[in-house]
Amino acid sequence: TDDILKNVVSHAKEYGFVFPSSEIYDGLSAVYDYGQLGSELKNNIKTYWWKSMVQLNENIVGIDSAIFMHPKIWKASGHVDGFNDPMIDNKDSKKRYRADQLIEDKITRYERDGKTDKAAQLQNDLDQAIKDDDLGRLKAIIEDHGIVCPISGTKNWTDVRQFNLMFSTKMGATAEGAEDVYLRPETAQGIFVNFLNVQKSGRMRIPFGIAQIGKAFRNEVIARQFIMRMREFEQMEMQFFVRPGTEMEWYEKWKAARLKWHLALGSNSERYRFHDHVKPAHYANAAVDIEFDFPFGFKEVEGIHSRTDFDLKQHQEFSGKKMQFFDPEINQSYIPYVIETSIGLDRMFLTVLCNAFEEQDLSTEDKKDSRTVLHIHPALAPVKAAILPLTKKDGLPEKARELMDELKLDFNIQYDEKDSIGKRYRRQDAIGTPICITIDHQTLEDNTVTLRHRDSMEQERVKLDDINGILQKTTGW
Numbered sequence: 001t002d003d004i005l006k007n008v009v010s011h012a013k014e015y016g017f018v019f020p021s022s023e024i025y026d027g028l029s030a031v032y033d034y035g036q037l038g039s040e041l042k043n044n045i046k047t048y049w050w051k052s053m054v055q056l057n058e059n060i061v062g063i064d065s066a067i068f069m070h071p072k073i074w075k076a077s078g079h080v081d082g083f084n085d086p087m088i089d090n091k092d093s094k095k096r097y098r099a100d101q102l103i104e105d106k107i108t109r110y111e112r113d114g115k116t117d118k119a120a121q122l123q124n125d126l127d128q129a130i131k132d133d134d135l136g137r138l139k140a141i142i143e144d145h146g147i148v149c150p151i152s153g154t155k156n157w158t159d160v161r162q163f164n165l166m167f168s169t170k171m172g173a174t175a176e177g178a179e180d181v182y183l184r185p186e187t188a189q190g191i192f193v194n195f196l197n198v199q200k201s202g203r204m205r206i207p208f209g210i211a212q213i214g215k216a217f218r219n220e221v222i223a224r225q226f227i228m229r230m231r232e233f234e235q236m237e238m239q240f241f242v243r244p245g246t247e248m249e250w251y252e253k254w255k256a257a258r259l260k261w262h263l264a265l266g267s268n269s270e271r272y273r274f275h276d277h278v279k280p281a282h283y284a285n286a287a288v289d290i291e292f293d294f295p296f297g298f299k300e301v302e303g304i305h306s307r308t309d310f311d312l313k314q315h316q317e318f319s320g321k322k323m324q325f326f327d328p329e330i331n332q333s334y335i336p337y338v339i340e341t342s343i344g345l346d347r348m349f350l351t352v353l354c355n356a357f358e359e360q361d362l363s364t365e366d367k368k369d370s371r372t373v374l375h376i377h378p379a380l381a382p383v384k385a386a387i388l389p390l391t392k393k394d395g396l397p398e399k400a401r402e403l404m405d406e407l408k409l410d411f412n413i414q415y416d417e418k419d420s421i422g423k424r425y426r427r428q429d430a431i432g433t434p435i436c437i438t439i440d441h442q443t444l445e446d447n448t449v450t451l452r453h454r455d456s457m458e459q460e461r462v463k464l465d466d467i468n469g470i471l472q473k474t475t476g477w
C-alpha cells in the first residue's frame, strides 16, 4: 500500500501537479510547490468549498485576513503557551519524532495485522495519556510496545518533551524596534478578531458564519507522507457563531453536512469515517475528525470543533474590547459560542488524487495494454476538455483552433496535435481530463466531432454546436 503512495507522488510530479520546493537545491523539508495542473486542481477545490459554504449559505460570508497579526492574539488564543506537540528523540539515529505519531503508526500496524483488540487497547492508552498531558506515560507506552526508531531500528529513546509549533520572525526595520511576530498557525484567529467588524458591517444576525481560505504555518516536528503534513499549508476554515446552549445541535448539523460535502464528489463512503476526540484541544468542548483511508491508513482530513466561547472571551479579556452580540430575539447580549469546520486544502488535494488514481489493466487475449487514469470529479478536473485534430493537415488544425477559441472563454481547455490519437487520449487520461474532442475530416463536411469519455473510454458523435452545452453539463457543479 505504501507503493500506491509512491506511485501517486511520482505521478503528481511527472504531470505537473506537485513538485518538491527548491528542488534544484535538494528541496526544503515538508514544503511543496504546486505545478501547472496542481494549481488548477487546488483552485477548483477552493471553489467547490467556497461555493458550498459561502454562496449556498445566506448566513455565511467570507473574508481574507492577513497572515501577520498582533502578537498578543497568539497569547490570548493559547497558542504561545499551549500549541505544542510531544516530541521524542532517538539517541542512536539522532532523529526526532512526534511521540503520539509513533504510537499511532503502531496502532495502524496492529490493525493491518488483524490485531484489532491490541489496536483498540493501544488507542485507549494513547488517548488517556494525551488527555492527562502525561509525557512520562507516552514514553512508557513507546517502551512497552517495543516501538523502534524507523531509521536506526533501536529503542534507545530520550524522554518526551513539548515542542511549540509556531514560527516566529521579526517585524520592523531596526533591530531595537523590531517586534516578534508569528506566522499564523491557523486561519481561525483572523476570523475571531474580525467578528465584530463583519457582524456590524454585514448586519449579520446569529446564527451566522465567517469563512476563510488561507495559508497557515506549523513547524511540524517531523515531516512526512508527502503533502499530508507540511510546514506551510493552506486551510479552509469556517467559524459558525451561535447562541449559547445551541452549540451541540449545530455541531451535529455541521458534522453531517461536512461528511456529505466529501461524499458528494462521488467518493466511496467506506473510505471515510468519523473519529471522536477524547481530549479536544484547549479551546474546545467537543471535537471530531473526518478521516480518509489514505494509502498509509485512516488519517484526519478535516476537524469539526465546538470551540465554545473560548476564543472570543479570551480576545475580550486581552484586548479590553467587548466581543458581544445583542440578540434582539431574546433581548440579551452575550458572547457567542462557535462551531468550527476546518479542512486542510492540501490534505483534501491528496484525498482527491488517492481517490482518482488508477492503474488500469486493459489487456485483451491477444494484446497486453494498460493505462494510468485519474478519475477526478469533472468539476474538479484541472483540464475540462482536450481538442485533438486527427491529423496536422487538411485544415483540421484550423478547424480545431476555431473550436478552441470559442471554448476557452468558458473552460480550461488543452489543444494537442502531437503523436497518435491513442497516445493523446492516454495523456489526457493521466491528468484526469473528462472529455476529449477529436476533429476529423468528417467534421469539415457536417460539423460533427467525436467525443471520447475518460472513464468509460466510450466514443460518440455529436454536433459542434452542442459541445458547449455538454461541457457545461458534465463539468459544472
Ligand code: ATP
Pocket (backbone or CB within 6 Å): 218, 220, 227, 228, 229, 230, 231, 233, 234, 235, 300, 301, 302, 303, 342, 343, 344, 345, 346, 347, 348
Ligand atoms: P494533526 O493531528 O494531523 O497534526 P491537527 O489536529 O493539528 O492535525 P487542526 O489543527 O485541526 O489539525 O487543523 C485543521 C486541518 O488542517 C486538519 O484537519 C488538516 O487537514 C490541516 N492540517 C493541519 N496541519 C497540517 C499540516 N502540517 N499540513 C497540512 N495540513 C494540515
